[in-house]
Amino acid sequence: MPTEPQFDIVITRGTLFDGTGAPPFQADVGILGERIVAIGDLSQAKARRIIVAKDLHVAPGFIDIHTHSDISAPFNPWQSSAIAMGVTSQVVGNCGISLGLALHDPLFAFEQRWLAAYGKSIEWSNFNEFLLYLEEQGIGTNFLPLVGHGTLRKRVMGMADRLPTEEELHAMSRLLEEALEAGAWGLSSGLEYLPSGYADVNELATLCSLVRRYNGIYATHLRNEGDTLVESVQEALEVASKAQVPLQLSHHKAEGTKNWGKTKITLAMVDRARAEGLDVQLDQYPYPAFMTSLVVQTLPRSAQQGTNEEMADRLKNAQFRCQIVHEILAAHPEWNDLEPWQNILIGVCRGKPELQGRSVAELAQEAQKHPVEYVLDLIIETEGFVSAINFSIGEEDIVRVMQHPYTAIGSDAVASQVNERSLQDQIHPRVYGTFPRVLGRYVRQQQVLSEAEAIYKMTGLPAQRMGLTDRGFLRAGCYADITIYNPQTVIDTATFEHPHAYPIGIEWVLVNGAVALENGRLTNALAGKVLRANNRGSR
Numbered sequence: 198m199p200t201e202p203q204f205d206i207v208i209t210r211g212t213l214f215d216g217t218g219a220p221p222f223q224a225d226v227g228i229l230g231e232r233i234v235a236i237g238d239l240s241q242a243k244a245r246r247i248i249v250a251k252d253l254h255v256a257p258g259f260i261d262i263h264t265h266s267d268i269s270a271p272f273n274p275w276q277s278s279a280i281a282m283g284v285t286s287q288v289v290g291n292c293g294i295s296l297g298l299a300l301h302d303p304l305f306a307f308e309q310r311w312l313a314a315y316g317k318s319i320e321w322s323n324f325n326e327f328l329l330y331l332e333e334q335g336i337g338t339n340f341l342p343l344v345g346h347g348t349l350r351k352r353v354m355g356m357a358d359r360l361p362t363e364e365e366l367h368a369m370s371r372l373l374e375e376a377l378e379a380g381a382w383g384l385s386s387g388l389e390y391l392p393s394g395y396a397d398v399n400e401l402a403t404l405c406s407l408v409r410r411y412n413g414i415y416a417t418h419l420r421n422e423g424d425t426l427v428e429s430v431q432e433a434l435e436v437a438s439k440a441q442v443p444l445q446l447s448h449h450k451a452e453g454t455k456n457w458g459k460t461k462i463t464l465a466m467v468d469r470a471r472a473e474g475l476d477v478q479l480d481q482y483p484y485p486a487f488m489t490s491l492v493v494q495t496l497p498r499s500a501q502q503g504t505n506e507e508m509a510d511r512l513k514n515a516q517f518r519c520q521i522v523h524e525i526l527a528a529h530p531e532w533n534d535l536e537p538w539q540n541i542l543i544g545v546c547r548g549k550p551e552l553q554g555r556s557v558a559e560l561a562q563e564a565q566k567h568p569v570e571y572v573l574d575l576i577i578e579t580e581g582f583v584s585a586i587n588f589s590i591g592e593e594d595i596v597r598v599m600q601h602p603y604t605a606i607g608s609d610a611v612a613s614q615v616n617e618r619s620l621q622d623q624i625h626p627r628v629y630g631t632f633p634r635v636l637g638r639y640v641r642q643q644q645v646l647s648e649a650e651a652i653y654k655m656t657g658l659p660a661q662r663m664g665l666t667d668r669g670f671l672r673a674g675c676y677a678d679i680t681i682y683n684p685q686t687v688i689d690t691a692t693f694e695h696p697h698a699y700p701i702g703i704e705w706v707l708v709n710g711a712v713a714l715e716n717g718r719l720t721n722a723l724a725g726k727v728l729r730a731n732n733r734g735s736r
Contacts, residue, residue: 205244208255211255214254217657217670218653228679256680257656257671258656258707263288268312269612271296273613275337275721277614282608285706285708289340291609298348325375328379328380328727337723346387349404353365386416388419405440408442413443414444426452437475444477449604482606491581494541496576499521509576541557542557606655619697629689633689633702639651684702686702703717
C-alpha cells in the first residue's frame with residue numbers, strides 16, 4: 198500500500214536565507230497546507246510536489262513595507278507586479294491615503310477617477326467593509342492595512358485649512374478607532390499633501406496616542422523631503438515622542454541637488470532618537486527619481502486649497518495666477534531656466550496621454566511658454582490630475598540610506614500588471630523592479646549590501662517592525678510565504694521609458710503555501726490574506 202505523502206510541497210537542493218541576516222545554508226523546506234513544517238534534509242521525504250531549487254536561493258517572501266496597492270486591489274486582485282518581484286505581503290494605505298475610508302463624494306475624486314478608469318467604483322462605506330470586500334474578492338498577496346490620516350481628515354473636515362475643533366478631533370479618533378478595531382496596523386500621514394498637511398504636531402500626536410493603545414505604528418511621508426528635510430524629520434520625531442508610538446520614516450531621501458548629503462544629518466537624528474529609546478525605522482526605494490502629483494511638486498500650498506476643481510478655477514484668475522508665479526519663482530529661482538525642467542517628466546496624465554514620459558522643458562519649448570506657465574496651464578487643463586517623475590535623488594544618499602541598519606525596502610508602488618489598460622499609464626519603474634533591483638544592482642553588481650543583509654531588509658526587518666512572528670522568516674511553524682530566485686540573473690527590467698516590464702530571476706513565489714509564480718510565470722493565484730492586526734496570533 199503506497200505511503201501517504203508527508204508534505205504537499207518540498208523545496209529541495211536550495212540555498213536558504215532565513216530572514217534574520219544570518220549566513221545562508223543548504224537545506225530542504227517541507228510545506229504542509231499553508232505552513233512550513235520542516236527544514237533540513239528531506240531527500241527521503243515523500244511530497245505531492247517537489248520544487249528543485251538547485252543553484253537558486255530560497256528566502257522568505259518579501260514584505261513590501263510601503264505600498265499603495267489598496268488602490269489597485271479592486272481591479273488587480275492578483276497584484277501581479279508585486280508577485281513578480283517576489284513580494285508576498287504588502288503594508289498598504291501609506292502617505293495618508295487609504296482607499297478603505299474613501300466615500301462616494303466629490304472630496305474623493307482622485308480615488309473615484311482612478312477606479313473608474315478600470316471600470317470599478319467604491320462599494321464600501323467604512324474600513325471594515327473594505328477589508329471584507331477584499332476578502333470576498335480574493336487577493337494575490339497578504340495585505341496589512343494602515344489608516345491614512347489625509348483620508349481620515351477628509352471624512353470629518355473635508356479640505357478645511359485649519360486645526361480641528363475638539364468635536365472634530367474626537368470624530369477623527371472615533372473613525373480611527375473603528376479602523377483599528379477592524380484590524381488596521383496603525384496610522385500613516387502624508388504631510389506634503391492636503392489635507393493631511395493642515396495637521397499640527399498635537400493633532401497627529403493625539404491620534405497616534407490612540408494607535409499606541411493598539412500596538413500600532415505611525416508611518417509618515419514627511420512634510421518636506423528637500424529644503425526643510427531636517428526640520429520635517431524633527432517634527433516626525435516630536436509626534437512619535439509625544440505619543441510614544443513606533444515611527445516609520447517613509448521612502449527616506451533628500452530631494453534636490455542642494456539638499457544631497459542631508460541624509461547624514463537625518464540618519465544621525467534617527468540613531469540619536471533610537472539611543473534615547475524611541476523606536477524609529479525607515480524605508481526606501483532604490484531609484485534616483487520620485488513620482489507624485491505635479492501639483493504638489495510645483496504649487497505653493499496657498500494654491501492647492503480646496504478641491505481640484507476649485508484649485509484649477511483659482512488659477513484661471515489672472516491676478517491670482519500672477520501672484521502664484523511670483524511665489525513659485527521666489528522659492529525656486531532656478532526654475533526660470535529650462536535645465537531643471539529637463540529632469541521633470543510628465544507621468545500619468547490620462548487626459549493627455551501623448552504628454553506622458555516627456556520632459557516639462559521639451560513640452561514648454563514646443564508650446565513656446567515659460568515652463569512655470571506651461572505647468573499651470575496643464576494643471577488647469579487636467580484639473581490637477583497629473584503626476585510627474587522628478588530626477589532629484591543623489592546616488593550617495595540612496596546608498597547611505599540603504600546601508601542604515603534600520604532601513605527596510607519599500608516600493609511605494611500601486612501594484613500593476615502588463616495589459617492593454619495599464620500600459621496607457623506612465624508609471625514609476627519601482628512598481629515592477631524595486632526588490633530585484635536591490636538584489637541585482639546593489640547586492641550582486643555593486644556589493645552595497647551583502648545578500649543576507651538585503652534579504653533581512655526585505656523580510657525579517659519589516660516583519661519585526663509590524664509585529665509579525667509567523668511571516669518574514671524561514672522556520673518551522675511560519676506561513677509558507679517563500680521567494681526563490683536566481684542570484685546570478687535577478688535584476689529589474691522596468692525603466693523610466695518603459696516601466697511596465699516584469700523583472701527576471703525571480704523564479705518561484707509561494708503565498709500561504711500556494712504557488713503564485715512558477716518558473717517565472719504568474720499563476721494568478723489569489724492565495725493572499727487580509728492580515729488584521731487585532732488577530733496577530735491566529736492567522
